[in-house]
Amino acid sequence: MPSNRLQRFLAELGPGLVTGAADDDPSGISTYSVAGASFGYATLWTALLSFPLMAAVQLMCARLGMVTGRGLASVIRSRYPRWVLWFACSLVIVANVFNIGxxxxxxxxxMxxxxxxxxxxxxxxxxxLIMGLLFWTSYRLMARTLKWLTLVLFAYVVTAFLARPDWIAVxxxxxxxxxxxxKDYISVLVGILGTTISPYLFFWQAAQEVEEDRDHGKMTVTQRRGSTNKELRVAKRDVITGMLLSNLIMYFLILTTAATLHAHGNKGIETAKQAAAALRPLAGAGAYWLFTLGIIGTGMLAVPVLAGSSAYAIAEGARWRSASLNLEPGLARKFYAVIAAAILVGLAFDYAKLNAVRMLFLSAVLNGLLAPPLIIMVVLLTSDRKVMGNRVNSPGLRTLGWACVLIMSAAAIALLTFLG
Known part of the structure; x- marks a missing residue:
């Protein structure tokens, strides 16, 4: 029955869907709004570029976690020198703390x-509030509740049609x-790629696949190691669905701001209020509430992912035995201490009197600069038979991975050339 297939499909969605939803965080909303307002429809094509690249990298991370039974940092530790491990962890932690702020x-x-x-x-x-929810409730319970709040972002899809864009130009x-x-266009391009293909998502995806196995009673690496063809197919559908959702919202955010702000000559977004004006054709004054729900809803989902991925990276690198968001803080003190520290340091950035929207955009650019070396490690690890056995990347998946490295590196080098 079609309804049964749909119910089964929805029930199988998990880490991939949550990761995709978390990717459209306030940083992403800001970056896509800047792109649409500054350059109109000119960056819409990036959604078609980023979707297969993002899906490929996240699928590699998911397969890595499922096949090895360990997170990304743990696998890096087992295959590379310690300086490589902590270099990779440092990259993601620096980007995460800035992104949290x-x-x-x-x-x-x-608000x-x-x-x-x-x-x-x-x-x-x-x-x-976020620390309280993480410390005193299950993250999975919070994620299952908050991820539906991200549906408010579909308001941008509706607005795109109500704004009556030039569909031929679109x-x-x-x-x-x-x-x-x-410089302006290249920085926007790096920002789009950086906020879509973000380093923290790599660590998070692999760690959550491990958590899924723990939920099924597989507590040791030996018990978790290996996955069936069916499990890998389910994970693939989950990841592709999540990344498709992420890029769909990205596309319509750019389209909406292009058809409203850019079309009316408002090409420079300096405040969140200007970005919210993109929703005015939909609900007038109520657009401010819709925008707020989108920002807060995705922020409530993304900040725990950012802080959690930092904690997973450090815990796996340092070989802490108790490291899980489903453990009570008393059973994983060091793990939760990293989460608290990441959030509090990020909070400290907010008192540096930086423009919030500009800070969001700059965090996306930072991710774009830091992602390529981490993607190289992911591609190498998931192509290594000593790590993956006979579950190494297919030629197509490996090609997409290297293409992602080349494209993001070229964009980053171009931006550094202008900045230099």
């Missing part, structure tokens, strides 16, 4: 729009790559 600032800025209460009061509120821009050799 940016997301908290974006959430606070959005100020509808409440009138200053943003600097909301940042510690959200930081404490179709042309979607299928015709457009490049401009200037």
């Amino acid at each position: 940016a997301d908290l600032a974006g959430m606070a800025d959005a 100020q729009m509808v409440s009138g209460i200053r943003a600097y009061l909301w940042t510690p509120f959200f930081a404490c 179709i042309r821009s979607t299928f015709t790559p457009h490049l401009e050799w200037n």
Whole structure:
């Protein structure tokens, strides 16, 4: 029965869907809004580029966790010198802490729009709220609840149609790559790639596949090692669905801001209020509430993922035995201490008086610069028979992985050339 197949499909969605939803965090919303407002429809084609690249990298990470029974940092530790391990972990932690601060600032800025209460009061509120939820509830329970809140982002899909864009121009821009050799365009391109293919998602995806096995009673690496063809097929559907959702929302966010802000000559986004104006054609003053729910909903989902992936990276690298978001804090003190530290350091960034939207965009650019070396490690590890056995990457998956490295590296080098 079709309904039974649909129910089974929805029931099988898990880490991939949550990862995809978390990818459209306040940093992503800001970056896509900047792209649409600054360059109109000119960057729509990037959604078709990023989807297969993002899906390939995340699928590699999922397969790595399922086949080895260990997280990404743990596998890196077993195959490479310690300096490589801590170099990789340092990259993701630096990017994560900056991203946490940016997301908290974006959430606070959005909340100020509808409440009138200053943003600097909301940042510690959200930081404490998220830590409280992580410490005193199961993350899985919180994720299952909050991921549905991200459905508010489909308001951008509806708005894209209500904004009456030039559909001929939209179709042309979607299928015709457009490049401009200037700092602003290249920084937007790096930002789009960085917020879509983010380092923290690599660690998170592998770690959550391990957590899935732990939930099924597989507590040791030996018990978790190896996966059936059916399990790998289910994971593939889960990952592709999550990445498709992520890129779909990205596409319509760019389209919406292009058809509203850019079309009306408002090409420079400096505040979250300007970004929220993209929803005005949908609900007038109510658009501010919709935008706030989108920012806060995705932020509530993304900040735990950012902090959690940092904790997983350090715990796996240091070989801590008790490291899981489903353990009580008393049973994993060091693990939760890293989570708290990541959130609190990120919070400290919010008092540096940086523009919230600009900070969100810069965090995406930072991710774009740091991602390539981590992707190289992922491709090498998942192509190594000593790690994956006969579950190594297929030629197509490996080709997409290296293509991702080349494209992101070329964009990063181009940006560094302009900055230099």
